[in-house]
Each structure stands twice: as structure tokens, then as C-alpha cells.
Amino acid sequence: MKGYRALIGALGASWLALASPAFADDGYSLWLRTSAPATGQAAVTRLGDSATLRLAESELRRALPAGTPPVVVATAAAPGIAALGLPFVGLGDEGYLVRRVTLAGRSVLLVAGNGDRGTLYGAFALLRALGTGDRAETVALRSAPKVKLRVLNHWDNLDGTVERGYAGQSLWDWWTLPDFDDPRYTDYARANASIGINGTVLNNVNAKTDSLTAPYIAKAAKLAAVFRPWGIKVYLSARFSAPIELGGLKTADPRDPAVAAWWRAKSDEIYRAIPDFGGFLVKANSEGQPGPRDYGASHADGANMLAAAVAPHGGIVMWRAFVYAETDPTDRAKQAYSEFKPLDGRFADNVLVQVKNGAIDFQPREPFHPLFGAMPKTPLMIEFQITKEYLGFATHLAYLGPLFAETLHAKTGRRRDETVADVVDGSAEGHKLTGMAGVANIGRDRDWSGSTFNQANWYAFGRLAWDPDLTSEGIAREWAAQTFGTDPQVVATTTAMMAGSREAVVDYTGAFGLAHLMATGHHYGPGPWVADLARPEWNPTYYHRADPDGIGFERGRGGSDAVDQYAPSVARQLARPETTPERELLWFHHVRWDRRMADGKTLWEDLVAHYDTGVGYVAGMQRQWDTLRDKIDAERWQKTATYLAIQQREARWWRDASLAYWMSVNHRPLPAGVAAPEHDLAWYKAQSYPHAPGHTS
Amino acid sequence: MKGYRALIGALGASWLALASPAFADDGYSLWLRTSAPATGQAAVTRLGDSATLRLAESELRRALPAGTPPVVVATAAAPGIAALGLPFVGLGDEGYLVRRVTLAGRSVLLVAGNGDRGTLYGAFALLRALGTGDRAETVALRSAPKVKLRVLNHWDNLDGTVERGYAGQSLWDWWTLPDFDDPRYTDYARANASIGINGTVLNNVNAKTDSLTAPYIAKAAKLAAVFRPWGIKVYLSARFSAPIELGGLKTADPRDPAVAAWWRAKSDEIYRAIPDFGGFLVKANSEGQPGPRDYGASHADGANMLAAAVAPHGGIVMWRAFVYAETDPTDRAKQAYSEFKPLDGRFADNVLVQVKNGAIDFQPREPFHPLFGAMPKTPLMIEFQITKEYLGFATHLAYLGPLFAETLHAKTGRRRDETVADVVDGSAEGHKLTGMAGVANIGRDRDWSGSTFNQANWYAFGRLAWDPDLTSEGIAREWAAQTFGTDPQVVATTTAMMAGSREAVVDYTGAFGLAHLMATGHHYGPGPWVADLARPEWNPTYYHRADPDGIGFERGRGGSDAVDQYAPSVARQLARPETTPERELLWFHHVRWDRRMADGKTLWEDLVAHYDTGVGYVAGMQRQWDTLRDKIDAERWQKTATYLAIQQREARWWRDASLAYWMSVNHRPLPAGVAAPEHDLAWYKAQSYPHAPGHTS
Structure with missing residues (x-):
């Protein structure tokens, strides 16, 4: 065992990342990790031949953990499969079955679709199930895509x-x-x-x-x-x-x-x-x-x-x-x-x-x-x-x-x-x-x-x-287990971070249905003040319509009447601020800064609170990620930690720039206890990012 | 051994590339390859401490093969080193010594410079020496950079x-x-x-x-x-x-x-x-x-x-x-x-x-x-x-x-x-x-x-x-041995390919000192006909000056007199076509297509022959590379083979386009037995590469 460890240590090979967090993992493997070192020992038999079936076979050989029962990859038309009476009907060309069956007197795990693409998807589904904690002895899967x-x-x-x-x-x-x-x-x-x-x-x-x-x-x-x-x-x-x-x-x-x-x-x-x-x-x-x-x-x-x-x-x-x-x-x-x-x-x-x-x-x-x-x-x-x-x-x-x-x-x-x-x-x-x-x-x-x-x-x-119809939470758990390993603390922590992370972006860039508040061209960072572009609908001010009294784009019947593009029942709900979900309020309505919200506070107070919630969420993700330092390989851990620090700084930037601008429009003070923006509005307006990535047009 | 092989097989780790050509090697390691699997067993002692000295130590630990005598990394000022009386004088800040010495009663391999940078360079020099076939028992190195x-x-x-x-x-x-x-x-x-x-x-x-x-x-x-x-x-x-x-x-x-x-x-x-x-x-x-x-x-x-x-x-x-x-x-x-x-x-x-x-x-x-x-x-x-x-x-x-x-x-x-x-x-x-x-x-x-x-x-x-003052041949051997391994056939074949490869480019793009014949902007492929750019010296025709009678830019005393920018002895030699080296003839002189060259043939015949020599050299490199198929890892072998095929096609393109153009100017037939260009000149002129890489201005 000692010599083996020394050998492994010398390799620095990334497949060991899950077992040995100190090793570097550059992320190339995505969610597709092998179960080495015992890999390659599962028995996989292929019935029939095509390039796709061979891939199904090789994927299973590559990643099935040792101790997996014998696996057979096949299509529904392969010899002996039809006689099993399995529910292939309704699976179409791409659906699959994974079932424990007896084939030629042997108990095997069958991976099969009507077509070879279904079989390939079945192979990946089996690996996904095993990679997220299912046991090979009891796994049973049946699925077909709902979207073509x-x-x-x-x-x-x-x-x-x-x-x-x-x-x-x-x-x-x-x-x-x-x-x-x-x-x-x-x-x-x-x-x-x-x-x-x-x-x-x-x-x-x-x-x-x-x-x-x-x-x-x-x-x-x-x-x-x-x-x-x-x-x-x-x-x-x-x-x-x-x-x-x-x-x-x-x-x-x-x-x-x-x-x-x-x-x-x-x-x-x-x-x-x-x-x-x-x-x-x-x-x-x-x-x-x-x-x-x-x-x-x-x-x-x-x-x-x-x-x-x-x-x-x-x-x-x-x-x-x-x-x-x-x-x-x-x-x-x-x-x-x-x-x-x-x-x-x-x-x-x-x-x-x-x-x-x-x-x-x-x-x-x-x-x-x-x-x-x-x-x-x-x-x-x-x-x-x-x-x-x-x-x-x-x-x-x-x-x-x-x-x-x-x-x-x-x-x-x-x-x-x-x-x-x-x-x-x-x-x-x-x-x-x-x-x-x-x-x-x-x-x-x-x-x-x-x-x-x-x-x-x-x-x-x-x-x-x-x-x-899958839930985003379930998908996050699947992904995290395959990407970082099945350690319950890791899965629980990463999925908790993920769960609210998009809402945090909403919060620190502008809640309640505010939209299109970013800087021009590269779309990096805040620019709610931008009002000088050639076409009106290129300007953030076109979208938020903030003025001393209120904020939001009126799309009700007194405004653009966009609400009536929805089905009548939905349109009815969205036509009035009172029945519009608060998270979309300013998308559909121009309302007063001092409008009372469901929580009894004013819109302005709540908007400010959301900025702080968003910034706070990022700080929370940093704390959560810190707890995983010994559980994640060093390279992925460090890069993520660095990026969270960037996000923390930029979330604060979005908050501060936005508040500085809103305050210049509504001349309202910040609620008591709320931190003032770090800089004045002119500073935020002066920021420039000529070499931001992704801006090619 | 069987289990070990199976384990290794499962890993697909790239350090095995040298031993097992079937494995993929993506080239990331450059010429810096470790001597795994026995790596990490050489004894390395460091005298003194600095970030650079620690790097020297870790590089040696990472790559020294097993069985290397004990190694000491130090600077000249470290305790016990001065007493050795080694020739540190003249090594400056960056030079190094690698010497077998007795230190504290032990026979060790000392790697040392006056400064820690010298020591680091010495560590790499030792690895380079061992990686190109030197024996650790007898290695002795002393070098300082000639250029600051x-x-x-x-x-x-x-x-x-x-x-x-x-x-x-x-x-x-x-x-x-x-x-x-x-x-x-x-x-x-x-x-x-x-x-x-x-x-x-x-x-x-x-x-x-x-x-x-x-x-x-x-x-x-x-x-x-x-x-x-x-x-x-x-x-x-x-x-x-x-x-x-x-x-x-x-x-x-x-x-x-x-x-x-x-x-x-x-x-x-x-x-x-x-x-x-x-x-x-x-x-x-x-x-x-x-x-x-x-x-x-x-x-x-x-x-x-x-x-x-x-x-x-x-x-x-x-x-x-x-x-x-x-x-x-x-x-x-x-x-x-x-x-x-x-x-x-x-x-x-x-x-x-x-x-x-x-x-x-x-x-x-x-x-x-x-x-x-x-x-x-x-x-x-x-x-x-x-x-x-x-x-x-x-x-x-x-x-x-x-x-x-x-x-x-x-x-x-x-x-x-x-x-x-x-x-x-x-x-x-x-x-x-x-x-x-x-x-x-x-x-x-x-x-x-x-x-x-x-x-x-x-x-x-x-x-x-x-x-x-190093020779390009010696450098090629060093590089090849470290990059592909010390197999003599591999080193001999790759260095033979490399040796004439630049001359082949000269030959298939235009020999005898022709220059600047490429297409506009991206500089990809031939464009000797280009004559319509705003500034005269942007045009290939400015450089080759081909006309029905001859070709070349006259830089002798009857021309631009550029030759007199050289020292008198060189200028004298370059001033006349007769004493100008043929490989630079058309750089310095406009001469007749039917000028007799040293080999007794006309310039035109020799120019055509050089195009064919260049194209033929590439075909030769393909044949040479084919012999290494079982000696090089699959990924690097295949990519190189593919690129050689591209080069072969493009060498032919350069040759054919150039010949088609020269013939349109000099109206001379091709020498007997020479293949005609595949297409007519109009076809070559019509080629367009709007998305060629590297063209950013």
C-alpha cells in the first residue's frame, strides 16, 4: 500500500481529486468522473453493433465502479430482449430502460433503448444514478425525452x-x-x-x-x-x-x-x-x-x-x-x-x-x-x-x-x-x-x-x-454529487449556495422586476443612468422610468397595455399593481417610491433591503465555500474562492452605484442603519471597461 | 506486474507517454517531463532559503530519476561551499556550476550559482543534461549567460x-x-x-x-x-x-x-x-x-x-x-x-x-x-x-x-x-x-x-x-530528446526533419532571397501579384520587381545602394551579383531570368527546382514522421501528421500560385518534366481567407 501511495502521489492525476482534495483538478472532466482506481473491472457485454452502441459500452467500461453486476447494452431489437416483455413502448428513438433482468440464465443489468441513441442515454443515466448514490443492485430507470x-x-x-x-x-x-x-x-x-x-x-x-x-x-x-x-x-x-x-x-x-x-x-x-x-x-x-x-x-x-x-x-x-x-x-x-x-x-x-x-x-x-x-x-x-x-x-x-x-x-x-x-x-x-x-x-x-x-x-x-418538469434543486444535487463527490456535507453546502444564487443577482442588480440596467455595449456592471443612446430602447432609463415620485415601466392598461398580451386571467392579475406579484411589480407598473409593500415597508425601503440581501448572500456563499476548503481539490477550490471575492466586490458595486443613482433621482435618504454608497455617483459613472470580454458586435 | 499495468491502463495519465505511445499526450508538458514512476526518490538537500532556491529544490525533486546520487542545491555563499574552491568567478548572478563534490564527508552532486537564480538555472541544466542522455555519475556543468x-x-x-x-x-x-x-x-x-x-x-x-x-x-x-x-x-x-x-x-x-x-x-x-x-x-x-x-x-x-x-x-x-x-x-x-x-x-x-x-x-x-x-x-x-x-x-x-x-x-x-x-x-x-x-x-x-x-x-x-554560439542542430537534439524521449531513432528522425524544414519554407515560398510575397493583411498564403495597396512598400511587386526579362530588387550601387550600409568588405561582396551568395541574390540584385547560376542552369530553372525541392521536403517529412507512429504518443503523433498534410497541400499551393504568376510575367515555359500548376492564376488570385488568425490590426 505504501508503494502504491507513493506511485499515486507521483502521478498527480486528476481522477484522484475526489479522494485527495490536495490534488489539482482543472475542471476539464466536468461532471463526468471515473470511479478509478477500480475502474474497468465491471463486466460489460454489448449485443449488436453500431458506433453509438460501442460508445455506450465504452462509457460504462470507463466509469462503472468495481462490483457492479454484469451489464448488457443492447437495443430492443437485439436477440432475447423482446422476449423479456419490457415496456419499450413509448420510449421513442431516444428513451431508455435500465432494468435488472435474467438473460440467458444470468442475472444482468440491462441498458437498452429502442434505438442505439436511447441505449447511449441509458448508459449515461445509469452512471448518473450510480454517481449520485443509487446502488447498482437496485437501480431501475425508464425515461424518454419530453422535448424533441x-x-x-x-x-x-x-x-x-x-x-x-x-x-x-x-x-x-x-x-x-x-x-x-x-x-x-x-x-x-x-x-x-x-x-x-x-x-x-x-x-x-x-x-x-x-x-x-x-x-x-x-x-x-x-x-x-x-x-x-x-x-x-x-x-x-x-x-x-x-x-x-x-x-x-x-x-x-x-x-x-x-x-x-x-x-x-x-x-x-x-x-x-x-x-x-x-x-x-x-x-x-x-x-x-x-x-x-x-x-x-x-x-x-x-x-x-x-x-x-x-x-x-x-x-x-x-x-x-x-x-x-x-x-x-x-x-x-x-x-x-x-x-x-x-x-x-x-x-x-x-x-x-x-x-x-x-x-x-x-x-x-x-x-x-x-x-x-x-x-x-x-x-x-x-x-x-x-x-x-x-x-x-x-x-x-x-x-x-x-x-x-x-x-x-x-x-x-x-x-x-x-x-x-x-x-x-x-x-x-x-x-x-x-x-x-x-x-x-x-x-x-x-x-x-x-x-x-x-x-x-x-x-x-x-x-x-x-x-x-424536473426541479432545479434536484438537478443541482445531481450535478454537485457528480462534480464534487457524494460527501453529504459537500453536496448540501454547494447546493445551498446554488439555490439562492440567481435570486441574489436579481437582488444586487435590481429587484421587483427592474431590468436592463447594465452599462452599454459589453453589458458589464451597472449603468441605470445611461440615457444618451441613439435608440430609446437601448437606454436603461427607458426601462426603469425612475422619476422623483416613482419607478417602473407602466405596462398596465393605462400604460403600454403589454399585460393584455397575456391570457385574460393572467392579464387581469397583472393589470393592477395590487394583484401583480411583487417580484415583477416594476416590470409591469410605475409605482410611487413610498408605495406600501406587503411587508408594510415602502418600496424604496424594500428595494434598498434587497440590494443588501443580494450582497449579503454572496458573503454567505463565501463563508459556505470556506467550510469546504479541505473537501474540494485545491485548484477548483481556489479559483471558486477567488471568483466569489470578485463577485462580492461587484455585488457591492452594483448596489452602491444603483443606490447612488436612485437617490439622485428620488432625493430620498437611505433607511436608518443602511450603509451609504462607497463613492459618489460621478465615480460610478466614470468607470469604464473598454476590454470587457464577449462584446463582439 | 499485471495488476500494475491494469492500473496504469486505467489512468490514462500523460506521464507515461514516453513509455507507452498509445497514451494521449496533449503537449502541455512541453520539454519538461518527469521521470516517473520512480520520481521523487532522489535525495535533494537545500542549503539556504529563498523562493527561488525552493523552486530549484522542488524541480529536482519532481524530475530527478531514481538512482541519482544525493543532490545539494546552494549558492556560493552557503556554509561549506566557499571552502570547495570552485570556479564561481565569472559566473555572474545567473551562471551555475554542477559538480560532484565532497561535502561534509559525503559525495554529492552540487548545483550552485553565485545567486539563487543561477542555482535555479543549474537545476534545470542538470535535468536537461540527464534528459538528453548524460549520466548523473559523471555530469559536470558550468555556464553563464552571454546575453543579459x-x-x-x-x-x-x-x-x-x-x-x-x-x-x-x-x-x-x-x-x-x-x-x-x-x-x-x-x-x-x-x-x-x-x-x-x-x-x-x-x-x-x-x-x-x-x-x-x-x-x-x-x-x-x-x-x-x-x-x-x-x-x-x-x-x-x-x-x-x-x-x-x-x-x-x-x-x-x-x-x-x-x-x-x-x-x-x-x-x-x-x-x-x-x-x-x-x-x-x-x-x-x-x-x-x-x-x-x-x-x-x-x-x-x-x-x-x-x-x-x-x-x-x-x-x-x-x-x-x-x-x-x-x-x-x-x-x-x-x-x-x-x-x-x-x-x-x-x-x-x-x-x-x-x-x-x-x-x-x-x-x-x-x-x-x-x-x-x-x-x-x-x-x-x-x-x-x-x-x-x-x-x-x-x-x-x-x-x-x-x-x-x-x-x-x-x-x-x-x-x-x-x-x-x-x-x-x-x-x-x-x-x-x-x-x-x-x-x-x-x-x-x-x-x-x-x-x-x-x-x-x-x-x-x-x-x-x-x-x-550554440548550434541549431545541438539545440534540436536537446529539445527532441526531452520532448519525445531519448530513443535514438526518434531523436535522429525528428532532428532530421527539423534540420531542413526552414529551408524548405524558403524553397516553397520563394528562394534566392525573394521576400514579402505573401497575401495582404493576414499574411497567409501567396500573393506575389498584389500591386494595388496604398503604399508602394506594402506590395509584393515592390519587393520582387519581376518583369519579362528578370526579377529581384536591385540594391547594388546602380540601384538603391543598400549594400553600402554594410561594412566595406561585405558591401564589396554584395555589390555585384557575381559575388553575392546565391541564396540572397534576388534580395540584392535584379537579374535576368536566364542568368546562369553556379550549377549551370538558368535562374528560372533553378527557381522552379527550389519550389519542387521545398514541396518534396515536406513529403519527406511526412514519410519520416510515419516511421515514428509506434514511437510517439497517439495524440501528438496524429496532430503532427495532420499538420504535415496541411503543410504539404499549402507548400504545393505556394509553389503553384507562385509559378503561375511568374509565368504570367516572364512567359517562359516550365522546364521539361516539371508539373504545371494545378489551377490557373485567376484561381489563385481568387482565394480569400477573411478569418485567418493573428490578424488584429
Whole structure:
């Protein structure tokens, strides 16, 4: 044992991190850790053969702990499986069963789906169950995804930058593709497969036409080939004006036959290189992107033209509903609904409309988007932002599970108890084509997502896309146990930190439904005072409308009437401040600073208190993390501790800058005992961050 | 043994790469590999204490193979060492001794310098000696650096991009500095210390003033603190107009007392944060950068004003001589000499003039810069480019040792046998302040330099900066043995590949002294036809002057007379085509396509033959590398094989595009049996690479 220890000590190998916290762990392994040193001793038998089945087998061989009963990986069609009479019906192509069965007289643990992708997901599900404390002797799993397309959106540019990316360069080394197959592409696919993600849009929605040229199609095809055995399809963002820029046409009008022919030919070309190409994602007529409205055609005209081009190959189109400043200058929050609601029923069968979780833009808190439930004839794909553009970039610890779940579990009011999740997973209207998109937080940083805890947001997105009814707490526990080990103190402490971390960001950046208060361009830090940008809805002052008497954007019937974009029961509730949930009060209403809140205090007093709550929560996370110093490997512990210290300083900055500004508007004193801002307002206004990451447009 | 093998197999740990080629090695370890599994068993005793001495001790503990005799690390002043009577005189602060001695009655291997930095270098020298085949029983080393400042220049921007960088983002994560101490900063310092590099300029010579603001000084200070125990000083590139942009002055005229006072105060501020700050690197009045010439002052005026600001703190100024298009529109190659030669003797004692190895810009081959030997009263620092801006970016295998050595070992003609190395290391004129700069090829890619073989260029720069008289062949052997292991076949094959690889690039991009033939902006691929850029000296046609009769830039006395910038004996030789070395013929002369060369063939025939030689060399490297498939770990083998295939395709592209163009000018047929270009000239002209890496200006 002594010699063995010495050998191990000399290695410094990261798989020992769980057992020996002193070792460095650079986070590359994500939530996928092997059970070494006894690994490789479990007996795994594979029935049938395919690249995907072989991966299922090798994943189990790689990570099953010693002492696991014999495991068989198979599909439902393999010899001997049908006779077992297992409930494969309803599992579809991607669902799986993990069951103790007797096969050829032996008691084995069967991992099987109708198709090999189901089997692969089953293998990962088994490892997840064992990694979170289940016993191999008694494990029994059965699951199928509720959402068909579980897709990451990479806002990755062809020059290697990532818009709103805070984890280094783009993973895709376009320069050496298609020649060089970076082993990291496989590791990326494996991580996604482990949580059920089955699609990836490779390039930024603010798309360059180059991505549709032959060299870039070949590059995408190489990635598609790497991802295919892991059950992952490749999609591309398409620039709507490509027929002009690449095709030399005079127009990109979707009603022009030459335009449609160009896209058909381009699609045929892509499918020759990538037979299982997923389809196109399109941002049209938004923030300067070209689109069908440039020609007086509708979003449906544009989407359907593209959909016709990919339909012969089984492809789909994801058409984003994120548009603004075109049709309704009175309230940006109303514009997507105004533009898309009338188009319900006019989209082709292979089109999904991709709708952000809220009506503005991935703020720390937004009410659910009013389009959910309002377009029953159209499959609506929900779009979340996993990368934390508005929640502290890479450095702040903010677990987004609660944000995702809050939207998914919101009641639309359209039918009894109908939730946004019901709309997204198709159960509300019986749509079969369903999807969930997450704007990736993945880059070339060694730990993939810029921090260990950011990995949890990637994980949570995948798990919720598989099953939108999962709880964010349960997902956090799963993730923590796999990432840090099953020590109950570690799991309890990390999940406690995570639980309130997103609410803390809401609190220290602006509670009660305040939104879009950040500085310009890079979106880093506070800028509630910004009022000088060219378009009104670019300015924070447009959103908070603070004046000496009150604060908030009036979206009730006396204001923009955005509330009436919701179902009548919801609209009724939101129309009046008295019945609007306080956490969304200032999103929907302009109210007086001295309005009495539920707790009997004034809005101003409560708003101030929330800033302090948020800052205090971060201090609490620091204390909690300190208790784990001996339980977490040194490298991940130290980086997280450093990032928490940054977050603490910046939370205080958000609080102080915001209070200094509000006080300059409302001329109210701080409640007794509350600390004054550290600097005066001019100091906060003078802060400048010209080299903030992620700002590429 | 069986169980041990199984355990090892399960680990997949990279230290086994040398023994077991099947394992993956991502190249992160560079040339610093441990001798595991028996590591950690050598007895290492440290006499004295300092952070640097502790590093020397830990490096030896980490990597000394089992069976090494007891090792003592110490400085000359440690108890008992002086009595040994060892030759410490002449080793200076950084030199070292490694000697078998008897200390306190025990036979030990002593590693010692006059100062702890010397000891650290000695520890690395011992490991290098053992790693290249020396026996610990007989090893005896004594060495001191011939060059005082051995400095990397990082052309890293504050937004994380790297100008002419092909290995990913900047290592410096300015955004999380100074809070986060990325473990990679330590690994970077360690790698540099292992080859004797003792300084690093953190930011691009095309500098932003932000790097001189308080927040960025604090970030630089954090890096300096990490690097300090490794004997590495931090320098900053300074933007000459900073007194205007940061200081609010109306001028940056170096003769203005307010300007000098601003720089003094700024220097004081920097030294408060970084007590051992190295000093400033300045690119002035070149390629749009501001400088003293904007005010009618000289480069000496500018450099001396800055030098006075850092002199009280022991700092220095490295002032680049890379200027063009200001004073001499007739020949860009003459301009640095024209501008700087008259300033000899006018620079302050703590100024070095930093001169590129050649007079244009880091081309695959350039004659040595005529300033070397021409400014005897001024310390001239040589600047090499380690990053391969003009030699195939990250993907081409081109070992630059021969390029560096070719310049260093060139005879200046000023004194008998005086070489450029004699000028650079100060021996020619007795200068004590000497330096060598290398433009770094280091980024955040996992393997640091974009490919395994690019690591050799970083290594070779460091070794030649320590001792400019080393041979490139010897350095290649050292590097290969440490990087791939001492298997004689591996060392022989890899060094054979490396030996002619730079000459191959010369051959397939344009032999006989042709230069600057690359495409515009990104400098990727051939563009000899480019003739439409705004400034004449931006165009390849300016450099090659090809016409129906001949090719080459006439720099003899009938031309620009650049030859007379060299010492008379050299100028005499270069003045006539007949006595000019053929490898530099077209650099110095415009000659007829049908000129007879030494081998009896025409220039045109020989030029064509060189293209084919270059392409053939790459094919040869592919064959050589194939023989090592079972001797190199799979990951590094496969990546190198893929990159060689890219190089083969691109070498052919250079050849074909160049031949197609030359034939369009000279209307000559290809010699019999020579393959025609694959495409017509129009095809080559139409190639476009809008997203090529490294192009940030």
C-alpha cells in the first residue's frame, strides 16, 4: 500500500481529486468522473453493433465502479430482449430502460433503448444514478425525452471570438478544420450526450455568409461526423441575405423563385456533405440583421421558404421571434408578440418559432414571454441564455436552474394549469416537433464554462430540455454529487449556495422586476443612468422610468397595455399593481417610491433591503465555500474562492452605484442603519471597461 | 506486474507517454517531463532559503530519476561551499556550476550559482543534461549567460487577441487579473526559466495606453509577483502618446518638461507596484504609432527621455529600430539604418536599440540587418520572431534554429571574424547591457505554441539567448530528446526533419532571397501579384520587381545602394551579383531570368527546382514522421501528421500560385518534366481567407 501511495502521489492525476482534495483538478472532466482506481473491472457485454452502441459500452467500461453486476447494452431489437416483455413502448428513438433482468440464465443489468441513441442515454443515466448514490443492485430507470430538439446555440464567430462568451475562444478551430480533429470535439459531444443534448448550432445568430460557403460546409461536416455517434446533429445559423452576398442575386425576397431556388440548391449542397444536417436557425429583421421584412414579406414567408428548402431532406427551421424597434416604438416588450401572434397557423410544418424566455432579453428576472400559449398552431421553441451576459459573466456564481424552471413552470392562463413547459414540450397542443435552445456558455477555457459552477448551468439546461418538469434543486444535487463527490456535507453546502444564487443577482442588480440596467455595449456592471443612446430602447432609463415620485415601466392598461398580451386571467392579475406579484411589480407598473409593500415597508425601503440581501448572500456563499476548503481539490477550490471575492466586490458595486443613482433621482435618504454608497455617483459613472470580454458586435 | 499495468491502463495519465505511445499526450508538458514512476526518490538537500532556491529544490525533486546520487542545491555563499574552491568567478548572478563534490564527508552532486537564480538555472541544466542522455555519475556543468536580457515580446492585446498569434488567445486573462492567479502563469514562468528566459514584455508593441493605467499596472504587478521567483522580470510596451491620452497634456514632445515629468511620475507609480519592473519597450513612428518624430525630435530624444524616467529605479528602455516609409521612399530596407545610424552615441546608458534580424520584416530568409556592427557605441538588441507570421502560421513545421543561428553567426565585416552574435552579446564593443528579444509564439492553446514542433522554436530562442554560439542542430537534439524521449531513432528522425524544414519554407515560398510575397493583411498564403495597396512598400511587386526579362530588387550601387550600409568588405561582396551568395541574390540584385547560376542552369530553372525541392521536403517529412507512429504518443503523433498534410497541400499551393504568376510575367515555359500548376492564376488570385488568425490590426 505504501508503494502504491507513493506511485499515486507521483502521478498527480486528476481522477484522484475526489479522494485527495490536495490534488489539482482543472475542471476539464466536468461532471463526468471515473470511479478509478477500480475502474474497468465491471463486466460489460454489448449485443449488436453500431458506433453509438460501442460508445455506450465504452462509457460504462470507463466509469462503472468495481462490483457492479454484469451489464448488457443492447437495443430492443437485439436477440432475447423482446422476449423479456419490457415496456419499450413509448420510449421513442431516444428513451431508455435500465432494468435488472435474467438473460440467458444470468442475472444482468440491462441498458437498452429502442434505438442505439436511447441505449447511449441509458448508459449515461445509469452512471448518473450510480454517481449520485443509487446502488447498482437496485437501480431501475425508464425515461424518454419530453422535448424533441435539445439544442445548444453557439454564438461563435468564424474568427474565433464568441459573442457574449466568457470562457475563452470558440471551441471550433475553423482554421484547422476540416483537417484537424481536435480530441476536444469528441469530449464536447460526449459531455452533451451525457445530459441528452442532441443538437448544436455551430455559429452565431448574427451570422456571416461565409459559414454557408463550400469550405465552411466541409468544416461543419467534419464536426458533424465527430458528433454523429453521440446522437448530436449539426445546425447552422443562416444569414437571410446570403442569396445576394453569395449567390449574386439582386434580392433575398423569399417570394422570389430565384431566391427559393438558391436556398434549395444551397441546402442540397449542405445535405450532400452532412446527410443528417439538422437545419437552419435564423435571426431576421432584428438588430440590423437582414430578413423578409426588408421586402415587405412576413417572417412566415421567410421561414417557410427556407423550410421548403430543407424539407426534402428532413430538415427544420428555427426562426427567432426576437425582434424589436420595427413595429411598436411604445414598448419593446410588446414587439415580438405584435409581430408573431398574427402569424399563428401560417408557418410550415417543419418550422419552430424560437422565443426567448422573456420579452426583453435574458434579464436576471423576466416574466414569461406572452407568446407562450398565444400561438397554439405553431410549435414554440424556448430559448434560454446559459452564458451569463446579464448575470455576472464567468465570475459570478449564479445557478440558473431556478431561472429556467421559473419560466417553464409558469402558468400561461390559457388552459387550466397549462404551463410554459406544456407549450414547449408540445403536450398543450399535441405538437410533435418541439424544442428547447440554450445559448452556450462553452469556450476553449480548460474548464469549458469559465468556472466550475458555470458548468452546472450547461448541465441544468440539458436536464431540463430532457424533462422540463424536473426541479432545479434536484438537478443541482445531481450535478454537485457528480462534480464534487457524494460527501453529504459537500453536496448540501454547494447546493445551498446554488439555490439562492440567481435570486441574489436579481437582488444586487435590481429587484421587483427592474431590468436592463447594465452599462452599454459589453453589458458589464451597472449603468441605470445611461440615457444618451441613439435608440430609446437601448437606454436603461427607458426601462426603469425612475422619476422623483416613482419607478417602473407602466405596462398596465393605462400604460403600454403589454399585460393584455397575456391570457385574460393572467392579464387581469397583472393589470393592477395590487394583484401583480411583487417580484415583477416594476416590470409591469410605475409605482410611487413610498408605495406600501406587503411587508408594510415602502418600496424604496424594500428595494434598498434587497440590494443588501443580494450582497449579503454572496458573503454567505463565501463563508459556505470556506467550510469546504479541505473537501474540494485545491485548484477548483481556489479559483471558486477567488471568483466569489470578485463577485462580492461587484455585488457591492452594483448596489452602491444603483443606490447612488436612485437617490439622485428620488432625493430620498437611505433607511436608518443602511450603509451609504462607497463613492459618489460621478465615480460610478466614470468607470469604464473598454476590454470587457464577449462584446463582439 | 499485471495488476500494475491494469492500473496504469486505467489512468490514462500523460506521464507515461514516453513509455507507452498509445497514451494521449496533449503537449502541455512541453520539454519538461518527469521521470516517473520512480520520481521523487532522489535525495535533494537545500542549503539556504529563498523562493527561488525552493523552486530549484522542488524541480529536482519532481524530475530527478531514481538512482541519482544525493543532490545539494546552494549558492556560493552557503556554509561549506566557499571552502570547495570552485570556479564561481565569472559566473555572474545567473551562471551555475554542477559538480560532484565532497561535502561534509559525503559525495554529492552540487548545483550552485553565485545567486539563487543561477542555482535555479543549474537545476534545470542538470535535468536537461540527464534528459538528453548524460549520466548523473559523471555530469559536470558550468555556464553563464552571454546575453543579459533574454526577453519574450508578447504581441498580446488587452482584449485577449494576439497579433500574429496562432496558438489561441493571450495567456494573460486581463479580465480576471489581478484577482485570479491562473496556475498556467506559473507553468509559463517555469518553462521560461528552464531555458534561461529572464524577461517578458506583456503587451503588444502596438500598444494601448490602457496598459499604463492603474488597473492594468495592478494586473501586471500580479504577473510580476508570480514570475519573480522564477527570475523573470516584467516589461511593458509603452505608447508614446500616453501623456496626451492619459495625462491630458497637449503634447508628447520628449523635450517638453511636462512630458518628461509625466513619464517620471508614471514610472514611479509602476515601480511602487513592481519594484523590479524591467522597463519599457517602444515602437515609435512606425506603422502609424506615435513617436518623437511627430514633434521633430529624434528617436534618441524619445528613448532618452523615457530612459531618464526609469533610470532611478534601475529600469531600461528597449527602443525598436523597426521604422519605415518616413525618410526614404526608395527602399524600405534602408530606412532603419538611415534613421538610426546617425544617432549612434546619442542614446543614454540604459537604452538598447532593438533591431530585427533583417531589414524588412521576419521573412523566411533575410540577410542580417546592416545596423549590426554599424552602431558600435549603442547596445543593439536583436529581435527574432518566434511566431511564424511568414513561415506557415501554427501548422507548418519549420524549425527556426537555423534561421536564428544564420543571423547570429553572420560576419559583419566590421572587424576580423566579428559576428552578429558578437555585437549582440556585447563582446564586440564591451557593452554590458545586452539583449535578445523573441516575439512569442505562446497562447492559451493546450500545447502552448499551436503544435509540438513550434515548441522547439520557443526552446531554441531561449537557448540561443543564453548562448548565441550554440548550434541549431545541438539545440534540436536537446529539445527532441526531452520532448519525445531519448530513443535514438526518434531523436535522429525528428532532428532530421527539423534540420531542413526552414529551408524548405524558403524553397516553397520563394528562394534566392525573394521576400514579402505573401497575401495582404493576414499574411497567409501567396500573393506575389498584389500591386494595388496604398503604399508602394506594402506590395509584393515592390519587393520582387519581376518583369519579362528578370526579377529581384536591385540594391547594388546602380540601384538603391543598400549594400553600402554594410561594412566595406561585405558591401564589396554584395555589390555585384557575381559575388553575392546565391541564396540572397534576388534580395540584392535584379537579374535576368536566364542568368546562369553556379550549377549551370538558368535562374528560372533553378527557381522552379527550389519550389519542387521545398514541396518534396515536406513529403519527406511526412514519410519520416510515419516511421515514428509506434514511437510517439497517439495524440501528438496524429496532430503532427495532420499538420504535415496541411503543410504539404499549402507548400504545393505556394509553389503553384507562385509559378503561375511568374509565368504570367516572364512567359517562359516550365522546364521539361516539371508539373504545371494545378489551377490557373485567376484561381489563385481568387482565394480569400477573411478569418485567418493573428490578424488584429
